[in-house]
Amino acid sequence: MTELDWPEILLRLGAATLAGSAIGLNRDLQGKPIGLKTLGIVGLSTAAVVLLAVEFAEPGRINDAASRVIQGILTGIGFLGAGVIVHESRGFRVSGLTSAACTFLAACLGIACGAGHWKIVLVALAFAFVLLTVGRRIERWLHRALGGNEDPHRPEAKPHTPPRGSG
Template sequence: MTELDWPEILLRLGVATLAGAAIGLDRDLHDKPIGLKTLGIVGLSTATVVLLAVQFAEPGKITDAASRVIQGILTGIGFLGAGVIVREGHRFRVHGLTSAACAFLAACLGIACGAGEWKIVLVALVIAIVLLTVGRPVERWLHRLLGGNDTQT
């Protein structure tokens, strides 16, 4: 059994919460249906469950039980994403796919934080923030350049 000390637990849970919240901030700033608090909680909750699974593993190893926990998290997060996408009043239109994908990413970052994989968390978070920041302008520019249909708002 791996025994994590208080600072390590605080670091893993804190970074997971902050990473999810950072992604959620982008959603909040763009008035999307999921935001800072929700994605912060997604990161925190997934890191918590992974920490519990890691506590019972050999040091430095992800066990079969931890693998099943991670699979369950990723399956469950799909329901949150579906709730973001499927909303009343938007018949025959799909909305919220990016927010649903952000919920999935916040869960993945929480899993990585719970496992203590800091390099992966940092690189994934930086790439996500860059993509969320410049993605829309680049998308519009490419639509204009390539003659695509730019009907997105």
């Protein structure tokens, strides 16, 4: 059994809370239905459960019990993400997928923080912010460059206005 000291526990739980909250802040600033508090709690709770499981493992190893805990977390997070999608669905139009994916990411970051894998947390968080910050612009640029159709139902898609004097 591994006994973690207070600074290590504070670091792992604090990092998970901050990572989840940072992703949540992005969602909140975008006006999405999930935000800083929710994803901060997702990161914190997953890290706490993994930390508890890691406490019973051999130093530096994830045992079978910890593996089952992680599997259970990810299954449960799937339901939370589905709730975000269903909440945002309008008719046959599905929305909220990015927020659901962010919920899953916050859980995964919480798991990584609970296990103490800091490099993975930092790289995943950096990639997430690149995608969340410039992903839509890259997507639009690729659609134009490759001749794809932009989704006209997206709120950020510019409405088609006929040229002046044509009717």
